[in-house]
Amino acid sequence: MTGMDGSPRFNSLGFAKAPAETRVVVAMSGGVDSSVVAAMLAREGYDVVGVTLQLYDHGAALAKKGACCAGRDIHDARRVAEKMGFAHYVLDYESRFREAVIDEFADQYLAGYTPIPCIRCNQSVKFRDLLATAKELDADCLATGHYVRRVEGSAGAELHRAADAARDQSYFLFATTQEQLDFLRFPLGGHGSKAEVRGMAAELGLAIADKPDSQDICFVPQGRYADVIEKLRPGAAEPGEIVHLDGRTLGAHDGIIHYTIGQRRGLGLGGGETGGEPLFVVKLEPETRRVIVGPRGALAVRRVALREVNWIGPGALKDAPEGGWEAKAKLRSTRPAIEARILPSPEGATVELLSPEEGVAPGQACVFYDGERVLGGGWITRG
Known part of the structure; x- marks a missing residue:
């Protein structure tokens, strides 16, 4: 596929071939965002394969609203595939999800941490296991409904914040490796508000256009995480x-x-x-x-220790200049990023904050930014 001057002409996903020759596996949760991605790509003529993951016994979750992985969502994803005329598969990842996400969630809380299972799910089940499955299906890429941008930089693919700051999900994708990023695509990252995406769903004729956003962690009904932990680890609390x-x-x-x-x-x-x-x-x-417990002033910290650091910035983390990498650090999903220096350490990295931050909890993520670009991040540990 070439342009008028004979040079390669890239399709909307960055491949130098026709959409019909480009196979895309789309991770479909059954929600509005991933449904729009799949339907949009199908309408553009891509060879779309929709995949929905059964992550736990969804029969027990049919009546639970506000979760991303319930049986109703599997049904909704299938309906989108049927309407748009592409293949759709449901994969049983229940055992993988329990081992990689749910068990760790319970164990971390018992160890005094405050985990973020959605990041672990992206890191393991979705961007490791599902991505491997996509490659087995001879896909050219794996597309998701995340609000984040993949930008081709001078040294390869880069991860950037979404165009709509209010919808940006880059904090939850810090653990994406360079190899994964090369294979991933995020078609919604450059779009505006959720209202715009819902409008796209309506224009595509999707019945889920008005479906509410998921609010809870998918396996934690009504946000009652303590109940889940006590069920998983009886008597441990x-x-x-x-x-x-x-x-x-x-x-x-x-x-x-x-x-x-x-x-x-x-x-x-x-x-x-x-x-x-x-x-x-x-x-x-x-x-x-x-x-x-103590007064509010006791919450302020200026140094944060990290483990399992993922670096997708320029060069290598260990090659930090004297004084460390200059970046902005986001220590909670709801907090703004603040000026910091990132220093490599034997365990991962140490973050020196230029101004104190409160409520820094072990088990949460610290994500590094250079402007709009995500440089990576790590898991906050107990010093």
């Missing part, structure tokens, strides 16, 4: 003490799984014990089963 930084024992708790760093509400402490000062969770000690 042991009671303990709530202790002030100054050593005073202020009360008792029913298990550290009910707490996270920065938490203020739900401590169950009366004004008599605290002297009236607002107290926050500043540390969790799984070994002693203690929840450590």
Whole structure:
């Protein structure tokens, strides 16, 4: 496929061949975003293969709304494929999902961490296992409905924030490797608001155009994660003490799984014990089963230790210039990125923040940015 001057002419996914000769596996959750991606590419003439993952016993989830992986979503994805005339498969990834995501989720909470299972799911089940399946199907690429941009840079594919900052999901994709990024495509990353995408769904005639966004972690009904952990690890959530930084024992708790760093509400402490000062969770000690609380000022940190660091920036992380890589660091999905220096360490990296940040919780992700580009990131550990 060439242009008027004989040079290669690339299709919308960046391949120098006709859409009909380009096989695209689309990860279809049954939601609006991935459905629009699949339908849009099918209309453009691509050889689309839709794949929906059964990640747990979806029969028990049929009545649960606000989740991305329920049986209803599998049905919705199949309907889109039937309407647009492309193949659709449901793959049973239940055992992989339990081992890579659910079990770790429970174990991390019991160890005093605050995990983000959606990142682990992208990192393992979707961008490792499903991507391998796409290659086995002789696909040219794997497309998803994530709001993030893949940009061809001078040294290869780069990961960038979405055009719509309000929809940007780059924080949740920091663990994407360079090899994975070369194979992935994110057709919605350059689009505007969710309203625009819903409009595209309506224009394509998709019945899911008005379907609500998923809100919960898919295997955690109504956000009640403690219930899930207690079901997975019966008796593992042991009671303990709530202790002030100054050593005073202020009360008792029913298990550290009910707490996270920065938490203020739900401590169950009366004004008599605290002297009236607002107290926050500043540390969790799984070994002693203690929840450590203190004033808000005790939450501020300037150095953050990371493990399992993924670097997709220029050069290599270990080749950082003197003083470290200059970047902006995002330490929670809901917080803005702040100025920082990234220094390689034997465990992964140390992040030096130019201004203190509160509520930095082990188990959360720290993601590095250079402007709109994602440089990588790592998992926050306990120093």
